[in-house]
Amino acid sequence: MRKEDTVKLISAEGFEFVIDRSAALVSNTLKNMLTSTGGFTEREFGEVRFPEISTRILEKVCQYFYWSLQYSSGKEVEFPIEPEITLELMMAANYLHT
Amino acid sequence: MAMIFIRVKRKKSTYFVHCEPNETILEVKAKLQTLSDHPIYTQRLILLATHQVLDDARTLAEQKVENDAVIAMTLRKSTGEWEDIDIQKATYQTLYPDS
Numbered sequence: 001m002r003k004e005d006t007v008k009l010i011s012a013e014g015f016e017f018v019i020d021r022s023a024a025l026v027s028n029t030l031k032n033m034l035t036s037t038g039g040f041t042e043r044e045f046g047e048v049r050f051p052e053i054s055t056r057i058l059e060k061v062c063q064y065f066y067w068s069l070q071y072s073s074g075k076e077v078e079f080p081i082e083p084e085i086t087l088e089l090m091m092a093a094n095y096l097h098t
Numbered sequence: 099m100a101m102i103f104i105r106v107k108r109k110k111s112t113y114f115v116h117c118e119p120n121e122t123i124l125e126v127k128a129k130l131q132t133l134s135d136h137p138i139y140t141q142r143l144i145l146l147a148t149h150q151v152l153d154d155a156r157t158l159a160e161q162k163v164e165n166d167a168v169i170a171m172t173l174r175k176s177t178g179e180w181e182d183i184d185i186q187k188a189t190y191q192t193l194y195p196d197s
Contacts, residue, residue: 001129013188018133019114055188059105062114063166066103070165075100 007034008047009062011055021046023065028097057085057092064098102158102165106130106143107185108172119159123152136173142180144170 007024009017024030033048050058060081067079081089092098104126106113113133117126127138143152145161146168152161163169170183 001132003132006133011188014110015186015188016111017114018111020116023114059112062112063105066114066116066166070101070103073101 004046006046009058010047010049011053011058012051013055015055015058017058017062019062019065023062023069026065026068026098027061030096052095053092054088057088060085060089061092061096061098064093104158104163104165104167104169106169106171107146108134108170109184110186113171117158119163120157122155122157123161124154126158127154130171134171136171140174142172142174144172144183146170146183146185 005021006018007021007030009019009024011017021034024034030048034046053061064079067077070077071079100119101116102119103114103116106115111134113130115126115129115133117129123143124138127141127143130136130141130143131138144150145152145163148162150161152163152169170185172181172183175181
């Protein structure tokens, strides 16, 4: 395991989530940020700030990335979503193309 | 055996770590050393659901650490004592103040 193979996502409140690059690539928006040759500084530092995504939503999104990897490798379990975060989560998912 | 992931938390940071259920805690700590720069011997891992301190030599499965489990990381202070569990929670206004 190498640090370069991970990405740090930072929420609106400044909380940090360190996840595998492979998990981050579940999101098309993150994939573009992390792989494009354009001027995204995110690619260089492996750090992405989300001033508009709250901590609990960003954590849920990260859990979803990992769930998604497990699901695509054949593990069929449900992904639980608490009703009170549904709207916020949908907005974040829309932004992240997830 | 199927890969699982765990969430290791301290202060404002969460490390999502892919693991095999038959991996030992020591192996997990080695990964956390890479990610957090805290040396293995300064780390103590505690399963948050039960507050059980995890044993280096035993595996995740043996100690009932399951997929998506939350684990607290505490560090050894310069006095040699272990710090208390310190996991910060964000406070914010919710869209649904009553929930």
